Amino acid sequence: MSHDSHNHSHGHDHSHGGHELPFWRKYIFSTDHKVIGLQYGITAVFFLLFGFSLMLLMRWQLAFPKQAIPLIGKLFTEDGVLSPELYNQFGAMHGTIMVFLGVVPLAVGAFGNYLVPLQVGAHDMAFPKLNMMSYWVYFVGGIVMLLSFMTPTGAAASGWTSYPPLSVVNGPGEGFWGGLFTGQSMWLLGMVFLITSSLLGSVNTIVTAIQLRVKGLSFMRWPVLVWAQVTTAFLLLLAFPPLEAAGIMQLMDRVGGTSFFMPSGLVVSGEAWKASGGGNPILWQHLFWFLAHPEVYVLILPAVGIVGEIIAVNTKKPLYGYKTLVYSMLFLGFMSFIVWAHHMFMTGMGVTMSTFFQATTMIISVPSVIILTTYLLTLWGASIRYTVPMLFATAFLPMFAIGGLTGLPLGLTASDIHLHDTYYVIGHFHYVVAPGTLFALMAGVYHWYPKISGRFMSDTLGKIHFWLSVIAINGVFMPMFFMGMAGVSRRLYDQTVYAHGLAAQPLNVIMSVSAWILAIAQLPFLYNMATSWKWGKKAESNNPWGATTLEWAASSPPPHENFTTPVEVYRAPYEYSSNKKLLPQFVQEA
């Protein structure tokens, strides 16, 4: 869909490129960070929709247990009822796809790739070929994950956390190749690809942001999005490798018969497990959460950056406490490495260590609150322009706040004992990621669409999308808190078999209906995205929102090497000129 407008912009290329690149070099195996950013974006949106669809099917089973799914149920099972096996597979793959193939590639791969070079005034990423490789490795990882549905025993079914021993004994195959061609092994293999891809991407982002800054762009003049992306890149760089190591070991456990995570004397389905034993299942949890807690901040920090940019533009005011914001993000990033075991309070680690993790968890909430506060204080007294991106960005604030605050009872050992592994946890992190990060990413799409395509997305459709989404998404996740406090466990196939689950069942119907409405609410968004590319209202200038950062100095869409005339930075990203107007970084005051 991007072809037409790119052809228009390609007039600028000839001075550098010499000759027109063939189609497959320009749009498929491209080294242009903007094309790669769009590739990431389109692929990630596909995976988001796919992961969302899995949940929409599961929601039928949850709302109306053991009833056939209308119309399409027969595609999955003979009687049209979602089987427990499929339910488990869909649940595990929903989490995996949403986090690793959807949100992170969209937030980091798409927004990072497209915007970081532009915002620091670079012509491309520091290593363009590596950038291309990073996308294609991600793509292959995604394909491996999708193919895992085709294996004889189906896709991975041990939750997105893949805790052993369950994940090792679940759906084993015969021999080496049989063992490899199973859902869980493909999951592990896919993760190795995704980790490699994010390693390449994060090296690239950090080097680009640090080395390729234009004249005048000191670190404290970086836009918040650049800070957010660089912090995120560090988290990906240093937190992912332990999971890669753990993934390799679990793969060895599954196909090589080792016992890294398999304790001695394990009995599976009445038979002694055939392996040497002597391993430690808790070790997986440590290595997994060593990644997966920083991963939470990988999900949220780019969103924080996007929201910061949009709030600054639409309040037409400098961001309140820019430096505080930056230091908070850095502190948040660092602290995220030493809170992970609050996911493991129930593993019997002893009071000393759980007190340590309880303390660090409480500490990490401080910078998060500071970030929210700086944004709220920016809104204070501003004459806010409610564009569609601004609607999403302002909605992000209370949604993220709910997500964050509901996390506190989970970080305290006493209350966590009751809430652990209930729907409360699901409600908590979905508030952070769905109406939090995803709303911010949608805001980002609406906000930068005129830069990427040269045209605006429709305002009316955008408002319909926003209001329907914001109501429906709260309908999905708010009841989860009540259900969790009622004691309903998270991965239940049919909670009505328990008395306390049956009592809470009406909430499930509300959640499911809200989820389906939420799905319908995304249709205007997708339609809007597709049609505005050609028929949207034209953006007259390069800087239609009156933004202050460097990407708005380039033409829309930016040509192959971004800036046709040399750019320079004269001031911090969100600063007034002498006549109290927000002045772009790249404009010299007369």
Added chain:
Amino acid sequence: MGHGEMTVEEVKKHVRKYYVVFGALLGLTIVTVAISYLHLPIFQAVLLAMAVASMKGGLVAAYFMHLMDEKKIIYSLLWLTVILFGFCMLIPLFTLHGPQTTY
């Protein structure tokens, strides 16, 4: 001193250092193997082996990887990595072997 503007004389001085370090590394390798034949109690053995390995690793990093004379940005990055590696190694150890008081 940036490596970009090194003179031939300076490079030669470096090369002499490389040979000295090479000798030290070979010597330490012999030492560590020799220690293992003493069959010391496990605690002392681990301590000595890791001490020798750290010395060897330090020599490689300092001289071959030029960490003796590197830029601030590289040092900052490596300190961050070392600290996080410390967390990744020590905290699981503490949780598994630390005081197991439960109430």
Added chain:
Amino acid sequence: MSALIPYIDEPHPVTGVTNAKLGMWLFLASEVMLFGALFSTLIIMRTSATDWPAHGSDVLNVPLATLNTVFLITSSVTIVLSWAALKMKDLKKFKFNMGLTILLSFGFLVIKYIEYTSKFHHGHFPSTSTFYAVYFTLTGLHGLHVIGGIITNLYLIGPGSKMWEKEPERFTGRIECAGLYWHFVDLVWIFLFPALYLL
């Protein structure tokens, strides 16, 4: 396009390093965490085992591994010498030293192959015990890194060395980065050798 990306052959005035060097160190930082996690695994499994199944000094071939250590240390010296040769504008000497590095790394792999096959021959597989699981995983991953280094170095001594004529600074930078990687592989082995073979 490359002309538009600055600091590929000269250091950035503020950070003092080239893009490639910063990128390489970032990559190595990530690698530290990868091997660090596996190394932690070894320590955790060993300290939490009631009865550690085997001791490397009893069941592994220490003389062969010592020879391998010498090979890797020597190759580390030769690769840094190849970089120094480029600094002295001596492409021939570079090729000689780089060639030695590659030979030594092949030697390392040959010995590794002999070790592995003799273990398999005696019926010792990763599944035999947690010790062998850790041993094969750590040395296997390290071996993959050696293979990766060999491929890179073969490229740099062969078709990659054409860059020397047009962009000598950039090529020297590449060799420095290849060297950093190779020293890291050496460094990992320096810790693996006592941890697996001697204790």
